[in-house]
Amino acid sequence: MNNKKLFRVGFIQNNPVFGEIESNLAKVESLFSSNSADLIVLPELFSTGYHFLNREEALTLGESIPEGPTTQALIRICKQNQTSIIAGIAEQDGDSAYNSAVIIGPDGYLGKYRKTHLFDTEKNYFDPGGLPLSVFDIGSVRVGVMICFDWRFPESARTLALAGADVIAHPSNLVLPHCPQAMITRCLENRVFAITADRVGTEERIPGSPLRFIGQSQVVDPDGNILVRASETDEETQIVDIDIEKARNKSINSSNDLFKDRRNDLYRT
Numbered sequence: 628m629n630n631k632k633l634f635r636v637g638f639i640q641n642n643p644v645f646g647e648i649e650s651n652l653a654k655v656e657s658l659f660s661s662n663s664a665d666l667i668v669l670p671e672l673f674s675t676g677y678h679f680l681n682r683e684e685a686l687t688l689g690e691s692i693p694e695g696p697t698t699q700a701l702i703r704i705c706k707q708n709q710t711s712i713i714a715g716i717a718e719q720d721g722d723s724a725y726n727s728a729v730i731i732g733p734d735g736y737l738g739k740y741r742k743t744h745l746f747d748t749e750k751n752y753f754d755p756g757g758l759p760l761s762v763f764d765i766g767s768v769r770v771g772v773m774i775c776f777d778w779r780f781p782e783s784a785r786t787l788a789l790a791g792a793d794v795i796a797h798p799s800n801l802v803l804p805h806c807p808q809a810m811i812t813r814c815l816e817n818r819v820f821a822i823t824a825d826r827v828g829t830e831e832r833i834p835g836s837p838l839r840f841i842g843q844s845q846v847v848d849p850d851g852n853i854l855v856r857a858s859e860t861d862e863e864t865q866i867v868d869i870d871i872e873k874a875r876n877k878s879i880n881s882s883n884d885l886f887k888d889r890r891n892d893l894y895r896t
């Protein structure tokens with residue numbers, strides 16, 4: 628993988644059963660033997676499901692990172708398949724619960740990110756993340772990580788791009804319709820690739836209040852092209868080759884460079 632400019636990336640769009648960590652994980656693991664890639668992104672909370680009812684549930688189903696069984700299983704999968712995985716999982720750290728993502732390479736655990744912008748009822752059971760939005764080296768490719776609703780805050784993707792991200796890995800559990808299109812703008816604004824890995828299906832943990840997830844996992848390039856996009860309803864794995872050099876050139880014509888033309892003297896952040 629080192630120094631090669633074509634990078635094979637993809638996502639798994641799954642439909643986990645809430646609380647069934649072992650079988651949700653086993654189902655995802657079974658897909659790796661038939662799909663080879665440099666980087667696979669899995670959805671937010673891919674092994675637990677999404678809709679926790681309270682903090683106790685989040686702490687019980689959450690795992691320590693990297694010692695917990697889900698991270699350890701992902702480390703084994705990455706070693707066996709010589710791949711990298713970025714996956715959303717529930718994290719328990721003492722009395723704190725986080726909506727986290729783990730970053731794992733073929734040689735093992737690289738780090739974690741904790742969702743910064745919690746969505747709706749997540750605020751009732753997760754703590755907001757306080758780790759920096761960070762970029763990880765996967766071979767010679769720089770991969771930034773954000774989780775789902777972070778898309779609604781353009782500062783998240785911008786921070787990752789300014790930190791040198793070529794690719795934004797974006798584990799998600801989307802319930803609002805706008806994100807797949809909005810991520811095209813995030814890619815255009817920053818000239819980065821983005822891999823959004825979403826889930827499908829419905830969770831009805833509160834009778835009469837179903838949450839339906841919109842699928843449409845996708846890979847978008849720095850020109851805003853949708854390279855692949857999954858359906859709204861089916862479990863799917865999709866993989867595509869991307870040319871990383873495209874993300875390293877921030878000029879959009881002979882006069883404009885997206886980073887050099889920024890007017891920090893006028894912006895208020």
Ligand code: ACM
Nearest residue numbers: 746775776800802
């Ligand atoms: C979301 O942030 N899972 C909508």
